[in-house]
Amino acid sequence: MSTNPLLTLSPSQIWGNQANNPISSLMLTYSPNVIESLALAPISLQEKQLNQTLSQVQAASSAWSQLQADASAVMSQLTTLSSGLPFDAQSASSSSPSVATAAASSEAASGSFGLTVNQLAQAEVDHSAVFSSATQAANISGTFTIALGPTSGTSPTTTSASVTITSGMTLEQIASAINSSAGQYVKAAVQDTANGYQLVVQANQPNQFIYYGESSSTSILNNGSGELGLVNASSGGTVISSGTSNNNTEAVAQPAEYTLGNTTLQANSNTISNIVPGVTAQLLSVGTTTITVGPNVSQMESSITKFQKDWNQLVQDVNTLTLPVNAGPPESSSSSSSSSSSYKSNSHQVISSPQPLAFVQQAQTALGETVAQTAAGPLTMADVGLQWNYSAQDGTLSWDPNGSSQISANLSTLLTTHPHSVASYFQKLSKKLMPILQVFAQGSTSVSQTAQSSLETEINSLTLQKQNLAAEAQSVAKTARQEYLAMANSITGALGVYNYFQNVVLGGPSSSGGGFAT
DSSP, X not given: OOOOGGGTSOHHHHHOSOTTOHHHHHHHTOOHHHHHHHHHHHHHHHHHHHHHHHHHHHHHHHHHHHHHHHHHHHHHHHHHHHHSGGGGOEEEEESOTTTEEEEEOTTOOSEEEEEEEEEOOBOOEEEOOOBSXXXXXXXXXXXXXXXXXXXXXXXXXXXXXEEEEOTTOBHHHHHHHHHHHHTTTEEEEEEEOSSSEEEEEEESSXXXXXXXXXXXXXXXXXXXXXXXXXXSOOOSSSBOOOGGGTBOEEEOOBOEEEEETTEEEEESSSEEEEEETTEEEEEOSSEEEEEEEEEOHHHHHHHHHHHHHHHHHHHHHHHHHHOSEEEEEEEEOTTOSOEEEEEEEOTTOOOOOSHHHHHXXXXXXXXXXXXXXXXXXXXXXGGGTEEEOTTTTSSOXXXXXXXXXXXXXXXXXXXXXXXXXXXXXXXXXXXXXXHHHHHHHSSTTSHXXXXXXXXXXXXXXXXXXXXXXXXXXXXXXXXXXXXXXXHHHHHHHHHHHHHHIIIIISOOOOOOSOSOOO
């Protein structure tokens, strides 16, 4: 469908440059775009207001979602603390960490035991004959096998891996071929020695012999011209070597050996699981050490400080997203020793509901009033290292494990001597605080979820209004252009009449370059 020329030309092209023509002077002021803009002005205003409202509602919905997530994090950590599991944590230390280190699980019993490391577990390492170059052809060809077997036996217990080499391969390429074919058993590399280059083959596991074999038609493993020299003698067609019996061994395969009390034990690894129940030891060198197991105070404190941080995040977000003004730190008066909080407008407020603040205040009351009767005596939040942040005066918590505890021992001592008393405190706190948190954040009927659902409905409604407004704008724009076209056609006729009066009736000069012929 072709476009009417009146909608594609500028006003001066349509009406000409007729300064003394009142009709064309009027129309020079207007264009299709101007007419359309005037027609759309009320809709544009509605759209602006609608977008502002939608942005505000979306921000409020996001804020409620954030508060729900914050409260859920507090619930999650409170559940963990009230379970008592963090206060079962044990740690292990070594008096000689260069000899052995240790780690303990919650099943480990507190106490100490002596440990003597007699020898470390070691993987077998074999070396080849010396070659003058690692990058020139070794002129060795044939096939041999590699397998592993325990040092306590006399034969391999793994399936043999077959390695094939050709005469054009370099020492580095032979190492690569071994790794490609037998990498599940050994690792091969080339080492630079004072006399030349050697192929080094190391077992992937300690306390395992490396077994080499070759067929009766080849002899490439021996020490001889055109041979690798990984073994001392080869008769062909048989399993050739096991450990030190025939291999050119650089490091001997052996088990770890250690003594607990009067008992000497062996292991295939230097990592000894359950060296005593719940304790894993890492043997590092020959020598003697004492392993001590006790409560893991640091880990317990980390669990409490996570609750503190989650609580602070919740309170700070409630303050930021809901308060019209924020209270700052107290400001001391120069004329008086008294101080008062400073206040300033909060530009981040997006929730006007009083419910989040009321929820936090209720939770703060529960936290401040909780007292647990335990084996260590009555415990409050101060006894477990939690204090109100009086410097900020914003409802957050500060961490003070050695501060104003009501009992003689600081938190570290309390966790060492009575860890389950601290667990009892959090169990009591959970009974008071958890229902408040659940009403606010848990489930489809919670305060936060109900607010989000309501806002989501409003968002959907506003989005639909935007779509309807956009359709209305298209219709208004189309109508405005149609009306402009009709007006232009009418005025074109009026311009013709005007020119007629100028030229015929009044005898005036003809106007140039204006209007369309009628």
